[in-house]
Amino acid sequence: DGGITQSPKYLFRxxxxxxxxxxxxxxxxxxxxxYRQDPGQGLRLIYYxxxxxxxxxxxxxxxxxxxxxxxxxFPLTVTSAQKNPTAFYLCASRIDRVQSDNSPLHFGNGTxxxxx
Amino acid sequence: RKExxxxxxxxxxxxxxxxxFNCTYSNSASQSFxxxxxxxxxxxxxxxSVYSSGNEDGRFTAQLNRASQYxxxxxxxxxxxxxxxxxxxxxxxGYNKLIFGAGTRLAVHP
Numbered sequence: 001d002g003g004i005t006q007s008p009k010y011l012f013r014x015x016x017x018x019x020x021x022x023x024x025x026x027x028x029x030x031x032x033x034x035y036r037q038d039p040g041q042g043l044r045l046i047y048y049x050x051x052x053x054x055x056x057x058x059x060x061x062x063x064x065x066x067x068x069x070x071x072x073x074f075p076l077t078v079t080s081a082q083k084n085p086t087a088f089y090l091c092a093s094r095i096d097r098v099q100s101d102n103s104p105l106h107f108g109n110g111t112x113x114x115x116x
Numbered sequence: 117r118k119e120x121x122x123x124x125x126x127x128x129x130x131x132x133x134x135x136x137f138n139c140t141y142s143n144s145a146s147q148s149f150x151x152x153x154x155x156x157x158x159x160x161x162x163x164x165s166v167y168s169s170g171n172e173d174g175r176f177t178a179q180l181n182r183a184s185q186y187x188x189x190x191x192x193x194x195x196x197x198x199x200x201x202x203x204x205x206x207x208x209x210g211y212n213k214l215i216f217g218a219g220t221r222l223a224v225h226p
Contacts, residue, residue: 031212042203042218043160050212058213090159096212102148102167105205105214107159 002027006108021076021111023091031096032074037088085115122217133194137220139204140186149187150205194224
């Protein structure tokens with residue numbers, strides 16, 4: 001079955017450590033996204049990528065980094081510079097070949113990161 | 117002003133009721149609009165896309181009003197299983213950046 005896989009589901013880290021969240025998709029989608037959700041709040045865009053080797057900052061990119069070396073993969077690194085890293089992180093992908101396309105986002109199951 | 121705004125609710129309605137949510141957006145150039153449903157501690161799932169002429173899927177009807185820059189979601193004959201948070205999504209700053217509203221909570225009771 002095609003889909004988006006995020007791993008791990010739960011992640012615990014000590015403050016000051018960098019941590020990388022995995023996101024893999026086999027939907028052959030061009031665009032991939034990372035969102036962050038805090039309790040009781042909506043999703044905020046961290047980074048997105050339309051094609052391999054290219055990505056753009058979202059609204060809250062500070063303290064995060066990404067790479068897009070392969071179409072299928074879009075890992076997110078939460079660095080020690082991110083002041084409040086504890087959150088629910090959601091990866092999504094979307095067909096993005098035609099600018100007028102009304103294609104929706106497809107989400108992975110998310111990773112809950114807790115930093116203490 | 118936020119790019120996408122929703123009434124957070126909660127909307128508490130009895131089974132069988134009709135309920136409507138609105139979502140306003142600030143970018144008049146936005147092209148794509150969606151409604152997602154999110155259950156507690158789960159990922160959002162697509163409920164429906166919103167088309168210019170309005171569209172319906174069973175008990176759910178979505179409308180777009182470009183002049184007033186809002187989209188709406190109408191749920192008829194509410195079920196207990198409709199209890200969730202409903203998120204509106206709008207493209208901003210071009211086609212590829214999708215912005216979420218904070219969501220509207222719906223609680224359907226017996």
